[in-house]
Amino acid sequence: MLSVSILYELRVTIITIIIISIIFLKTVVEHNYEKFFLIQSLKKLSIVSIITLLLQSFWLLPFLLAKGTSSSVVELANRSIFYSFVRLHNALTIHHPFWTSQKPVAFVHNSIPIIYSLIPILIISTLILYNQKKLTNKAHSWVSVWIIISLIGILLTKQNHAPFAGLYEFLYEHLPGFSLYRESTKFFLFTLLGYSALIVIGYDYWSKMISSRAKFKNFLLILVSVIYLVIPLTNIIPIFNGDFETMFTPRIKSNDYSLIEKKLNEDQFFYRTLWVPKDSRWTPDNNLHPKVSLTNVVNEDWSKYLDDPFSDTLFSKISNMMSKESLFESLIKGGSIKYVFVPIQDTANDDDFFIHYGGDEVHEIRNWYIKKLKEMKFLKEIDLGLEDVVAFENTSFSNYLDISNNIVNLDSRIISIPN
Known part of the structure; x- marks a missing residue:
């Protein structure tokens, strides 16, 4: 899968590898740096890495022999930064600025539906539980990892907007390989994965807490489930009522x-x-x-x-x-x-x-x-x-x-x- 991902989109693959590395480091810490676990994990990672490199050798070898001077790669890595339409509230609500809930409209900063404000609220509720140590030990130990991954995504996705407006440009100019990311929307992947885990952890706590209380248990479970499902349900409603455009709308060739x-x-x-x-x-x-x-x-x-x-x-x-x-x-x-x-x-x-x-x-x-x-x-x-x-x-x-x-x-x- 990793090899296929590289063929399709190298930049997303790099982000995926970084996320996997963070999760791997956390797992190593969880096992108290156990030697046997570390050796076995590194063996598996080495096998995957070798297979991936061999499958990609058809373009890696010519690139390395050319000492990284391939014109197409150099051109890709030396493009100027593209102006970002992604602001902080887009990054927090993981809402692409070009999306209108019906179709993408490029180079226009579209308004964010108010319902998307629920996303950071759900994340904050998980953080409150984390701060009050109400989560299970296993969930509690992983929350910090998902917070870090989410924050990386938010800081990078907002690109040149406050806070830390100059961070993206600094990384673009000084961090090797970062110049491949002319614009920041690919970093939504960090936030999406981090938010997904945090939302699941929060929902798991609330559902278990409600289940332990007999009074209005069923009603409260349904209510919490609706709150957590309202955003994905809102996204798919346009598909069924016919408002969703692009590939869902038939086109007639003149x-x-x-x-x-x-x-x-x-x-x-x-x-x-x-x-x-x-x-x-x-x-x-x-x-x-x-x-x-x-x-x-x-x-x-x-x-x-x-x-x-x-x-x-x-x-x-x-x-x-x-x-x-x-x-x-x-x-x-x-x-x-x-x-x-x-x-x-x-x-x-x-x-x-x-x-x-x-x-x-x-x-x-x-x-x-x-x-x-x-x-x-x-x-x-x-x-x-x-x-x-x-x-x-x-x-x-x-x-x-x-x-x-x-x-x-x-x-x-x-x-x-x-x-």
Whole structure:
């Protein structure tokens, strides 16, 4: 499982290993550093570690041989810190700031439902029991561990917000490996695990205490259970009443994207398609006709051609690029882009991304993009039988030509050339 976790998400795996290490140290202390227990535990950990390393050797060995200078890894570890929307009350209530109880809305600080205030209250009730030493000896000895794990999660998840606002940045700059965590939401895992244990310990105490008292026993047990279950029940209600969106809501693909895919399949020579401002979830994409998102190339490969490549907003970069027709034409021609498309602003199918790329600055932002493209002389609006997607053809497009030592690729026909 550990090996699979590394393949899926290395950063979460590191957090998992840290949590396991804390629990292991606590277990060692519980056994009074017993030699036999320690040796047996280390043997098992060694076997798991060796198997995991062997399974990951296909990428670890090249990385180590390159002395950790792999460009992709270096780029990942040297990114600047991403602004955090997670504040202290988000960290305390383990509520992601992008979550609306129906669907995630990125880059918006959504309000926290009042019901989530129950979470820290339940945790505090466990801490009160711990302080008054009303828990069983075993539960009491483990509470401090879960408190530490929870506090680590809270302190790191809130990132650059008070208290200790500078802690995250300090760790990011000075603690080796911490720069992999550009933003802090992965540290919710600490808090989730710590809270889960503390809530269970608290519930176990209250249920046992109520069971030992005959008066109103059943009623009180139900009441306590409802209090502890109200939050998870609140989370799943939108699934049953139809308010829950994303994967629980059926989406309908516009026929426009099917027509575009049919057109691309008919062309048997290489070219790219450019999607302005970005590609839709339905955008056709294949090796012969790969899709290109304007937001991606403007933010990466084409950024060096901008007047202000370090502009604060992506929309300002796009606007800057589209205001330079000759440069825009050269980049599109050099990128072997034959067609330029403006996708549908599809709010009904949760495929409206225009708000993130100028929608909060320009009224009817999609029409703004269409107008800008229509003003460019090298682009010709074409009729592909589409209802909503707007299509343009690059009139300066020329077929792909590539020369190497042994072959010439001309008009997609590979001709062998003898040495």
